[in-house]
Amino acid sequence: MLCAALWILTPHFLTVSNLVNVVEQTSINAIVAVGMTFVILSGGIDLSVGSIVALAGVVLGTSLQSGQRDGIALSLALAAGLAVPAWANGALVSWGGLPPFIVTLGTMSIARGAALLFTEGRPVSGFDASFRMLATGRVGFMPAPVIAMALVYAASHFVLTRTTFGRYVYAIGGNEEATRLSGVAVRFHKTMIYGVSGLMSAIAAVLLTARLNSAQPIAGINYELDAIAATVIGGTSLMGGEGTLGGTLVGALIMGVLRNGLNLLGVSSFLQQIVIGGVIVVAVLLDTVLKRKHHA
Numbered sequence: 001m002l003c004a005a006l007w008i009l010t011p012h013f014l015t016v017s018n019l020v021n022v023v024e025q026t027s028i029n030a031i032v033a034v035g036m037t038f039v040i041l042s043g044g045i046d047l048s049v050g051s052i053v054a055l056a057g058v059v060l061g062t063s064l065q066s067g068q069r070d071g072i073a074l075s076l077a078l079a080a081g082l083a084v085p086a087w088a089n090g091a092l093v094s095w096g097g098l099p100p101f102i103v104t105l106g107t108m109s110i111a112r113g114a115a116l117l118f119t120e121g122r123p124v125s126g127f128d129a130s131f132r133m134l135a136t137g138r139v140g141f142m143p144a145p146v147i148a149m150a151l152v153y154a155a156s157h158f159v160l161t162r163t164t165f166g167r168y169v170y171a172i173g174g175n176e177e178a179t180r181l182s183g184v185a186v187r188f189h190k191t192m193i194y195g196v197s198g199l200m201s202a203i204a205a206v207l208l209t210a211r212l213n214s215a216q217p218i219a220g221i222n223y224e225l226d227a228i229a230a231t232v233i234g235g236t237s238l239m240g241g242e243g244t245l246g247g248t249l250v251g252a253l254i255m256g257v258l259r260n261g262l263n264l265l266g267v268s269s270f271l272q273q274i275v276i277g278g279v280i281v282v283a284v285l286l287d288t289v290l291k292r293k294h295h296a
Contacts, residue, residue, distance in 0.1 A: 020143065040228070088107045
């Protein structure tokens with residue numbers, strides 16, 4: 001419906017080049033939203049994803065500048081994204097018993113401060129063309145970030161729907177105490193869930209760094225809000241235990257299409273924030289009403 005409305009309002013919207021551009025622009029936020037979906041499905045929340053994008057990007061950028069091979073630099077960035085949330089967020093939430101909102105709010109500030117301290121607030125730039133191919137490369141007419149997004153969603157969907165870990169994610173969000181009494185190592189699996197979120201942020205950081213040809217310590221600001229919005233618009237319950245990655249992808253694309261359409265229509269960036277905020281509220285309200293009717 002949104003695409004049809006924008007097609008009527010502007011002839012420039014429904015073109016192959018523009019639609020590919022929308023998906024490419026959405027890919028990074030959509031990948032971050034995968035990790036957020038895992039966390040919210042388990043009944044948690046992760047406000048640190050944007051800062052982890054910045055931290056992983058800085059680790060990647062400095063590794064490349066120091067002369068490390070692309071493979072080693074990528075491994076270090078992914079390790080930073082996986083380890084920091086798993087050790088800090090997952091451990092404190094699982095073993096410390098602290099609320100996820102408070103823990104991830106703290107690590108959001110810590111990771112951002114670490115990225116700024118590590119680079120003294122300056123961007124790290126100037127990378128080889130071979131690394132930049134991760135963002136500028138194409139397979140046919142499809143950009144590399146879109147292919148990366150498709151692979152991430154395919155693998156994550158398999159994990160959620162076809163593995164024991166995926167079933168535990170839903171079970172923990174549905175009823176954590178019952179899951180624990182069933183013999184599931186809830187603390188371990190919750191730690192791994194936050195690790196998945198950090199890993200997705202690190203993958204997004206790799207694509208963003210390649211796209212900008214620089215690692216910015218201020219990158220990823222408000223990414224957590226976009227990821228939460230995409231997840232919730234896609235139908236994942238903030239109470240946990242209910243949702244799909246397919247819905248999250250649709251939610252991310254809705255936001256991407258809306259931003260693109262408003263830009264084509266020449267709408268002020270200030271007004272865009274109001275419109276997008278309104279769409280998020282309406283979408284979640286409609287989803288809530290439909291779910292109530294379904295359960296009734």
